[in-house]
Amino acid sequence: MTEGPAPHRWARRCSEAIILILACVAPWAFGSVEAWAELVLDLGIVLVAALGVIAGRDGDWTPNGLFSLPSLALAGLAMLALAQATPLPQPVLDLVDPAAAAARSALIPAAPERVLGDPGVPVALPEATLSLVPEESVHAAARLVAAWVLFQGVLRLGGGHAALRRFGVAMSVNAAALALFALLQALTWDGKIYGFRASPVDDAWRTGGPFVSHNPLAASLNLGLGLALGIGLTAPEPHRRGAQAWAAYAAGLTIVGLVTSQSRSGLVATLGAAAVRALVVRRRGIADAGAAIAGVLALAALLLAVLGGSSPYRRLASLLDASVYADRLEVWAAAIRTWAAHPVLGTGLGSFAVATAPAFGHDRGVVFARAENEYLDLLVEGGVLGLGLALAGLVSVLRSVWRALRAAPTMSDRALVAGGLFGLTALVVQSLADFSPHILGVALPAAVLCGHLCALGDARRGRPAPADVPREAWSLIARLIIAVLGLVLLFHSFHRARAEARLAGSGIPPPGAGRPAAISPSVSKPTLERMRVALEAALRDRPDWGEGHLRLGIVLLGLYERTAAEWVGESLDDPALAARLADPLWLHATVHSAPPSGRGWGEEAIGHEPVRRYLVAAARSFLEARRCSPALAPAHAHLAGLDYLLDGGGATSVHAGRALQLAGSDSRVLLLAAQAAAQAGDLGLAARGWRRCLEVRESNWEDVADAAAVVLDPGQILNEVLPPGKSWPVRFADRLYRHPEDREVRARYLEAALRGLPGDAGLSEPERLRLEAVVRAELGESARPRVLWERALAFEPSRAAWREEFVSWLVERGEIAAAHRHAVLGLRLSPGHPGLERSVLATAEALARGQPTP
Template identity: 25%
Template sequence: MNQKKNLLKSLLQPEGLLFLVLIISPWLFGSVEAWAKILLFCLILLGGMIWWKQHAKLKLSFSFPLMSVVVFIILWIFIEQIPFPPTLIQFLSPKRYELEKTTLLLLGHSATTQEMGWIPLSINPSESFFYTLEFSGIILFGFIVNQIFKKSPEQRDFWIYATLVNGSLLSIFAIIQRATWNGKIFWSRTLTQGGDPFGPYVNRTHLGGLLLLLIPLGIGYLLYKEQSYRPNKQRLAIKGSLTTGLQNLSFSYLFEKLFFPCLLLIVASGILISRSRGAMVSMLLALSLMGLWFSLDAKEQKKGMKQTLLVGAFMVGSIVMALWMASDIFIGATQRLVEEAVDIKESSRIALWKEALELWRMFPLTGSGLGTFEEAFNLVRTIFPGPMRVTHAESDYIELLTDTGIVGLLLFLVLIFIVLFRGWQNIRLEKDQKTKILVAGSYFSFIGGLLQGIANFNLVTMANLLCLVFCAQIFLSHSEENKNQNL
């Protein structure tokens, strides 16, 4: 009874609520549906309110440039949903004004500027509102997690550990579900609007994108834990029996040293057999960058080479495991990737991007409104004729351009630059080598997520964005500045 009370009490703490959000979000079908986003937003908001009540007198620690850009992004998304006078809309977004005028004429109403009602920049404010909830919740999540990690590195380590275990469970579930597929997610939920599921996700690419974020972080965590153990516990006893040596080691050490790497390989193989070509390439690029960093940053050349070879061995091991689990799926995805790279002009994704840029030219400054790509794209669409839905631009950056205009895209790019710059500073200035490896792991996971967004879409998947922000807070919350001044 006491254990249940303690568990409930911990879950009602802000740390417990936000941790719950991070863990359950992938299992809620990736949190792409409105009900899931509202649920997660409410949990984050509740956690934020409790945290603020508990820390009302705490001197907050944050980067002013970073927070300023975040505030401007939320303001811009919100402004696009507010009705403005028609003359202002005509100046800011002539195409939006023209669409409103055409709609009024078709409905038999007066379409003169003087008699028009006020118009929002977004062509579908209700859809944009859900994205506002999603982004606001994610930003609040990131801010509080940042404060938690600065205050308690132990909490940070536990969150990383639990997230990696959760990722391995997602991979195992996805593989089992695919092997026993009956046409339903969780063997019970029917796909009402089609899709290509993998695990609890309707779109296999999205799960691949989530798992991708765990690989460099997982390798960094393993090396961090390896160097955290005392020398007399780093190796199994040579003298005496193997059983005696094992008895001298803790269960957690054995799990992290022997079993955990296998789970990480399963996560990596899950990416490779998800058939997400973007996730596959992004993982290999992120790991390659991580291996290069190991070789250049290490004070001892031999140690750096050893860590680089470890990354290379992990990549090879992932491919071998993917071939063993589902060779036909992995080989098929690789073949399609090569074919698309060789004959890039025939790529349907490139054709989609070209037409998406035509859409952007209609709303160059403000975009059509966040979350409105499917409706707005019909203004220029010629590809994929018939009833097939084109819901996203297959690129986060192009979709940000079409939805939020050049203003919104520039704000997001500035945000990414600040995060990457501060993260790199924190890695470079970190004096403790084992902590530097952990922070670098989260940094290269974040880079992998950014790379995957070039040719895939994650904006709709709240679970993936939460994990991306989680990775960012690991390297943003850790710096010499935080240690010395907690500013």
């Protein structure tokens, strides 16, 4: 491609400078994952587009660039996202995605509910869309439009290999700077990025430099490493020896940054890209690939020898450990199950977290916002159509790279294009176990690189515009498209950035930071009021933000608790009792414990100021959250606790049932829905919720036991609440049935535990033997428990707690000599154990006095 005429040459130079600045700055702005950074980048992209329109000649705006396959793939993905967020007539939704239509019908009432005491119009029902989170799909479309506009801007630059070389120099220097910064920050880590931004990562070697995670850092470094190698690994030319030297330094520093980032997927991507580059560039590809991999591994070994025990290689060495992939495998399995229900059109771009939530089986206390695999992520959100568009675009880019390699006029230019191929290949490989392309600090430089490579590959393949369409018409259409899209993009980014800015300093976490949870009792009422004001302001900019409405509802519940506690506390001296009476669920239980004739209390309740001011507003907020995304389980769970304020819709059981259907592994939602169902008298639904809660998170069992014991008899708990395994009957018996009058119930639970032990895959053999010994001993058996304890201790001789309980059982049976022998043995294996020390002394005294017991 040739440069434009002199009057417009300045515009192209300015466009190139802006693109270089955007590509280099994007990683440093915390990966550009926040709305303010997106706004800055979008502003730069729109400015590039405007300059491109000024500089472009009519011939530059032909279908050759607009309708190239990478361009069409990006545009197709953007249009898919918009189509997913567009409301459809119900018959059309039934036709194109029957599963989505059926799910929507099951999650919403036939008509909008009215909140008693709310002066506003009833909250509308969710629109019939393909996307489970339409607002996020619109945002995904905006990001894809920005990528398309930037891609077109790079195609219009011209400059050929010289432009790619300038981009390569900038990216190489930037990657070296990122690696150096990440290394220095890790060595001086204080828990904050740049010394002022708190990081969720504790491990200094996994902080990711300016990124929040180490995997995007590795992806960014790989992009720069490939271009540095392309500049440095060229035939020696006198005028480029200095450039080769600094490129080699930059590549070496970048490799150090890659290794110390501890990104397993990043290292595998580096090795894979090195092999592909060697195979493509030279005929002796296999030998060169092996040499490239051997070189990287040799450098790794050298760093390991230098860093010694503090080396980050302890994490990289876990590449061959199957257990480290357990989380990813669970996420991938959930993704496949979710995709199977929406195979063609997906659940909506940006909806992964909400769409896959019901498919998870273990509550790990985190939200998996992405699939840890870019291709699975796109398959879930975009279906086969979305993944097909993305793969078509990727293949077309690689074809352009291949053509650019073959057409390169010099070995230096060929090496430079191969360096670009290295970076893209690394990103493609790393995306198999990561989601770095979703991080703008990685995606933007990658899009610029793709634009340069496609421009080189398509430079000799220009196609004239169709004969019946003048070139001026294509130019005008292109300019109008760019102008309109730029304005829409800026409008969208501005409102998101302003909403995020309004939340700053209020105590509300940034959007998408995690699960909205109940407000801590330590949060003061003034702080909650500040949160409320900030959320209401943010929602004026983002009225369809489901998470924001959900957080506002939770804040309003917290304000109700504080206000009601103040009122109740004036007449009570017990703060704990006052807190219980101020709990919104206590009010829910009071309403549903009234006789049927008195259950119109909702209209009377709104006469009380805390109910009218906070609970009515909270109910509306949860309805708004459901409107934005009907698959938000917490919204349904909270509506179950406020059903007495809703006119129309369904009773507690309806809302709680929907919450249980959507909650997946979210134990907090399961507990809330089960408690509301129990208070409303639906004990079967409550038992289902408590059972599911035990299945997904073992640590919640005490809360489940206490709640279930209030409304269920021992038989119902044993048969309907306790899942198989995990010694659940023993735990519940120890917590609920410890008194002498509960002897028969306790024996029933212990016998149930014995029946379940042989098939309990959650216990190791020593644990199973020990638990069986404890149960049989309590049931009064004499010989069998001793054999089982001895077998268990043969497997685990240093388990001091097991040996202490065995010694206590022997003492109760009067076998003082055996008890003393085992206590002495245990003390030798666990020196200083206080319980065993007491047992040794007590049994020794008993033996000296000839007493049957200490």
